[in-house]
Amino acid sequence: MPQATLASLTTLRLGGPAGTVLHLSDPADWHDAARAIGAREQDGPVVLGHGSNVIAADAGHPGTVVVMNTHGITVEKLDDTRVAVTVQAGHPLADLVQWAAAERLAGIECLAGIPGTVGAAPVQNAGAYGRQIADALHGVTVWDWGMGCVRTFPAQACRLRYRNSRFKQTPGRWTILTTTLHLTRAPAAGITYRPLADELGVPIGARPTVPEVTAAVLANRRHRGLLLDPSGPDARQAGSVFLNPRITTTQATLWSDLGCPVHRDSNGELRAGASWLLEHVGCRPGQVVAEGVRCSQRRTLTVTAHGDATAAGFHQALTHLAAQVATTTGITLQPEPTRIGLWTAKS
Numbered sequence: 289m290p291q292a293t294l295a296s297l298t299t300l301r302l303g304g305p306a307g308t309v310l311h312l313s314d315p316a317d318w319h320d321a322a323r324a325i326g327a328r329e330q331d332g333p334v335v336l337g338h339g340s341n342v343i344a345a346d347a348g349h350p351g352t353v354v355v356m357n358t359h360g361i362t363v364e365k366l367d368d369t370r371v372a373v374t375v376q377a378g379h380p381l382a383d384l385v386q387w388a389a390a391e392r393l394a395g396i397e398c399l400a401g402i403p404g405t406v407g408a409a410p411v412q413n414a415g416a417y418g419r420q421i422a423d424a425l426h427g428v429t430v431w432d433w434g435m436g437c438v439r440t441f442p443a444q445a446c447r448l449r450y451r452n453s454r455f456k457q458t459p460g461r462w463t464i465l466t467t468t469l470h471l472t473r474a475p476a477a478g479i480t481y482r483p484l485a486d487e488l489g490v491p492i493g494a495r496p497t498v499p500e501v502t503a504a505v506l507a508n509r510r511h512r513g514l515l516l517d518p519s520g521p522d523a524r525q526a527g528s529v530f531l532n533p534r535i536t537t538t539q540a541t542l543w544s545d546l547g548c549p550v551h552r553d554s555n556g557e558l559r560a561g562a563s564w565l566l567e568h569v570g571c572r573p574g575q576v577v578a579e580g581v582r583c584s585q586r587r588t589l590t591v592t593a594h595g596d597a598t599a600a601g602f603h604q605a606l607t608h609l610a611a612q613v614a615t616t617t618g619i620t621l622q623p624e625p626t627r628i629g630l631w632t633a634k635s
Contacts, residue, residue, distance in 0.1 A: 413448040
């Protein structure tokens with residue numbers, strides 16, 4: 289039987305051999321699996337959901353890779369309008385959003401179409417269209433690899449920030465097992481994002497129904513090339529490759545006057561549009577960045593792999609793009625996908 293590769297477990301389809309791959313489908317199997325892994329892995333395993341926000345090393349990972357395939361939604365009524373929804377970590381986030389839309393439960397409708405699993409969403413504080421998972425998160429249960437037991441973290445203890453969390457800051461320490469969200473049987477939250485308001489044909493602040501917003505988000509993502517099509521020409525991708533960078537007030541004034549979108553994130557920090565900055569330095573959709581690496585056909589901020597692309601080459605292409613932006617604007621771009629596996633100091 290051929291050895292599994294990280295490429296087979298990630299949407300970029302890059303990455304070398306994996307040591308032991310464990311596909312976990314039954315939550316009841318977790319404790320036995322975790323104790324067995326902990327006995328042989330000093331730093332815990334690499335844990336993947338759909339592998340949609342990672343760049344896996346060409347050298348692979350010699351240890352254990354856990355693929356979370358656990359599914360399931362449990363609902364607890366809190367009062368006449370609110371429910372607590374506890375979801376297994378491997379459950380697809382897109383499926384959860386569609387379920388919530390069918391139930392007319394508000395709180396996560398703007399996350400429609402985001403790839404990946406529910407367990408991965410708090411790690412990255414997944415978000416779009418002015419909303420993020422932090423807006424609905426009540427708490428998570430995790431396996432603590434340091435203590436060898438299950439722990440519960442309330443939302444505040446997760447330290448969610450713009451595309452960041454305590455889980456991302458300390459990779460490998462905790463594995464999320466379940467996520468609990470508080471959703472409300474009500475119209476969607478007020479629309480704050482202009483492209484979404486235009487898609488819906490409503491003014492900013494309007495509160496359409498949850499199914500209407502979910503459908504509009506999916507339509508807008510489709511128009512902008514933001515839906516992951518596993519069979520399309522840009523299938524090998526990891527979504528947006530750079531975070532919207534944090535900038536100073538002086539930079540905000542300068543670059544917004546030149547047309548760069550500037551906004552404040554949920555923590556009140558000023559951020560510039562990474563896509564605009566890339567286009568400002570000459571990048572365009574479909575442009576070749578390096579051998580086997582190019583911007584997607586629809587969107588500069590999505591960089592795709594092709595042919596014999598390597599993880600090292602892909603990472604170096606991102607480094608090159610960030611350097612172009614820094615040289616021209618003085619603004620530093622940070623990659624959004626996480627690197628996993630064995631990376632050399634030069635890569």
